[in-house]
Amino acid sequence: MASLLPFFLLFLVFSGSSHMCSSRKVELGITATKLEHHLHPNISTLSTGFDPSKVVQISWHPRIFLYEGFLSDEECDHMISLDAVVSKIEKRISTWTFLPKENGEDIQILHYGINESYQSHVDYYQDKSKLTYGGHCIATILIYLSNVTRGGETIFPLSELKDVQVKDETWSSCAAKGYAVKPVKGNALLLFNLHPDATADQSSLRGGCAVHEGEKWLATKRIHVRTFNSRKPLFVPGDDCTDEDDNCPHWAAAGECQKNPVFMLGTSDYYGSCRKSCGVC
Template sequence: MDHWYFLGFLLLILLQLCLVSAEINGSVLEMKRGTSSVPFDPTRVTQLSWHPRAFLYKGFLSSEECDHLITLAKDKLEKSMVADNESGDSIESEVRTSYGMFLQKAQDEVVADIEARIAAWTFLPVENGESMQILHYKNGQKYEPHFDYFHDKANQELGGHRIATVLMYLSDVESGGETVFPNAEGKLSQPKYDSWSDCAKDGYAVKPRKGDALLFFSLHLDATTDSDSLHGSCPVIKGEKWSATKWIHVRSFDTAKWQSVNRDCVDENENCATWASAGECEKNPSYMIGSEDYYGYCRKSCKVCSS
């Protein structure tokens, strides 16, 4: 086993122990039961950076899984939004020009299997994760460098800060579309290739390859925010880019969501208002409204509750 990966593996265990022992905001992390049909394979993981902590898992998804996620999302894409730093509200911005949508957690066996695999790799429970977001970037579309941790208190109330991000590449990209870390410590020592975009040469870059997954942490081991985790998606120059993102919080996101639903009439997704106006309350009621056993993510925008 590569000694760098072994150190990374030990670091992830240490991270989990630190978070549990500290009982961040009074919540002990407990691993949700459930296993993936594909076992975690440490030989496929490479440590990319310590500042920020970033790891690449080659072949995390099969080609069939990638195609399945794209099929689930293709007819439900909407303009991607960003969270306002002051209010936490979702707003449109030229900072992010992709299109995307959120799947329901454990929407089907394939999605549930991938979520269990992510938990096994990250040592973070399934219930700490948000719903998986599928993104589609066409020619020229990008996401300017940003942080995945929050600047506003409203979003931090739902499970606390995002501690980790797993970015899964669902397609190859002919040119451009790299994930770039402008503040990464290793950006100057990383070899740069002529085939990379100019954007990718401005930081430590990861080229999207179908099936690969990138894991990086937005918080330090002491749970303070890591400014080295600044990252962006370079513009697609040729071809198109499909990706799936799983954001993972320091506390249970599911518990926070249930508490929020029971307390207030609120939306649990930044795109709810846009989706509701596009008719998704009727087209996709299981996600938007929910059922007797499951609270939907967009009950306020679908007007099935009152504030």
């Protein structure tokens, strides 16, 4: 990407100056071809498949450019098929976790090269302001998209099994620091970040060991206790007293306000799901 930046800047300067020096309309395809000749005779098709001669300038105010044929028919069809695949995976995750699809963030694809790792962290929120967007992250799904020849393990330093897991020479030295799971293509991990009473589980701390040989591709999905929308908070502290679930009146009548106060009433860092039905606001 960095190697394309000078070319892109020169492309804009050249196109802009050609437009300003003439009152006639400039065909950007011709301009791009001239620029291509100045830079390198064979630069029209880079390893990325980018061809500047296919770019057409539509407007400078605002700056709009049209790339004709940016994707092939096969690439377009593949991206459409991806939507169906992702939707199927989302439903499978919801079935496994017993959590609504609407509570989940978008799936993220991560890539780790040689010596790349991920430091240990927790997925439940420690910043209270983030609780307004779906509440705590109750669960995390890790889906391994590739095998790793050596390294790249997912490690749980505080797991109750960290001292009893048997490891041989095929594990990395990092894996010895806790309970570890090797990345195997197609396998998935379901990690709950909260206890059943909705309090934070500190033992859910996890990290990613460095990749020593091969590469690691990983899909992750974070699922919240309520519907997640990163652009629209579900509640603002101090607002009118409400319930976050339609089942709250039934749960309250069954005594859940007393049996499960953290989830129902909330704590200093967790907005309870049934505050109205429990009569605390």
